[in-house]
Structure formats: C-alpha cells, structure tokens
Amino acid sequence: MKKxxxxxxxxxxxxxxxxxxxxxxxxxxxTSASSARGETxxxxxxxxxxxxxxxxxxxxxxxxSTSPSSPDLGTISKEDITDxxxxxxxxxxxxxxxxxxxxxxxxxxxxxxxxxxVANPNTSALxxxxxxxxxxxxxxxxIIDLDGFILQCMPLDEVAWAIGTQEGNYTTISIECCHPDxxxxxxxxxxESLVKLVSWLCQKYDLTADQVKRHYDYPRTNSSGxxxxxxxxxxxxxxxxxxxxxxxxxxxx
Ligand SMILES: [Zn+2]
Numbered sequence: 001m002k003k004x005x006x007x008x009x010x011x012x013x014x015x016x017x018x019x020x021x022x023x024x025x026x027x028x029x030x031t032s033a034s035s036a037r038g039e040t041x042x043x044x045x046x047x048x049x050x051x052x053x054x055x056x057x058x059x060x061x062x063x064x065s066t067s068p069s070s071p072d073l074g075t076i077s078k079e080d081i082t083d084x085x086x087x088x089x090x091x092x093x094x095x096x097x098x099x100x101x102x103x104x105x106x107x108x109x110x111x112x113x114x115x116x117x118v119a120n121p122n123t124s125a126l127x128x129x130x131x132x133x134x135x136x137x138x139x140x141x142x143i144i145d146l147d148g149f150i151l152q153c154m155p156l157d158e159v160a161w162a163i164g165t166q167e168g169n170y171t172t173i174s175i176e177c178c179h180p181d182x183x184x185x186x187x188x189x190x191x192e193s194l195v196k197l198v199s200w201l202c203q204k205y206d207l208t209a210d211q212v213k214r215h216y217d218y219p220r221t222n223s224s225g226x227x228x229x230x231x232x233x234x235x236x237x238x239x240x241x242x243x244x245x246x247x248x249x250x251x252x253x
Pocket of ligand 1 (some may be wrong): 115116162233
C-alpha cells in the first residue's frame, strides 16, 4: 500500500511538472493563462505595437545592454554636429496635424530640451511614431531608435504632447529614446545620437546644459493635490550620476 502511494505521488509530481512546463511553452492553449497573456498583449499592442526588429538589431541591443562599459564618445566633435551632418542623421517624417497628436500650435517660447524614454522595451522609432500618429494624445519632436536613427515628428516651433503640463508642453522640445529592456538604459548608438542631437539643439537655440531636463524634472499635481514626478527617462531617474554624466558629455560651448 505504501509503495502504491509513493508511486502515485511520483506520478502526480511528474504530471504537475509537465503541465507547469507546458504553461510557459509557446502554443500552449490553457484558457486562463492564454487569456491573461492575451490581455497583456492586447494592452501592449494598443499602447505600442510589439517589436518586430530584425534579429541583427536585437542581437546588437542585447549585447550592448549587458555591457557594463560607458559609451565611447571620444570621437564626437563639433564637426559632427554641423547642420549638414545633423540633416544627414535626422529623417523628417511629420505627423498629420491633429489635436491629439500634432496640434499645430506654436511654442510660446523655448526654455528647455526634455529627454524621455518610450517605456516600451525593444520597440522601434517607427513603431512609436505610428503610435503618435494614431492620435493617442501623446507625441514628441524626435524619436531616437535603438540603432541611433533619428525621426523628427514635427517642426521645432510646434507644441508636442509630451510633458503633461500646459506650461511644459508650450516651452519645450521633447526627445523620446527607444531602449532594449525595462531598465530603460539606452544603447550606445541611441546615447551617441542623443548627445549629438541635444548638443546641436543647444548650439542652434543658444541653450545651456542646465536647460536640458528629464521629463522627471517637471512635477505634476493630481486631482487630490498630490505632487508627483514621472519616472522618465527611467535609467536617468534611477541613476542620477549617469544623468550628470550625460550633461557633461554634451558639446556645449
Ligand atoms: Zn516622458
């Protein structure tokens, strides 16, 4: 009797472990698990489409995201941020004018350049551009891809819906950055393009490094009066010393 019980227990353990493995395997059709996954995917798809990056880009970003070293910016100079060079680096693909994406309003004045992260790992600049174009009440002037490619979404004297406050939206140029994982750390290529783009904008509009801000630096107030800060761009909020390093890396003056 005892032996039978032991065998039954062993069989139960084997069956349980097989089922558990099946829940994580692709194509498993457990109703509750797949509906839960489906909801997650649907939300993710609604917010931003899932990434369909070429394998080369994925491999590149994976190896970069695990690299402990800082980006090597030793080769960047003022000659890399001339109008001509930046025009080669930037692709203009303007959003349609619509109140929920690109309202077409003019900035009151330009006070600051604001850095963001897209908050959806491994999505491309174009995928995020499409999310803006779908009139989701969010936009930015630029999106920098995982490979450093820069998309410009609207003219620089127009308002983007990026900051969450009226004053912020009407006085800033916003730059969204793609990132390979949930830490929000940018690839070296994204980082290098960001340094060039922000340096060029500061030169163009006569701004200082103190006028380069994180989205986090714009406090918001909710309906109950509580002040809060958006954790954006996450890596520079979690690592303030890296944010200071970024500002030091800018080619200003
Ligand atoms: Zn942001």
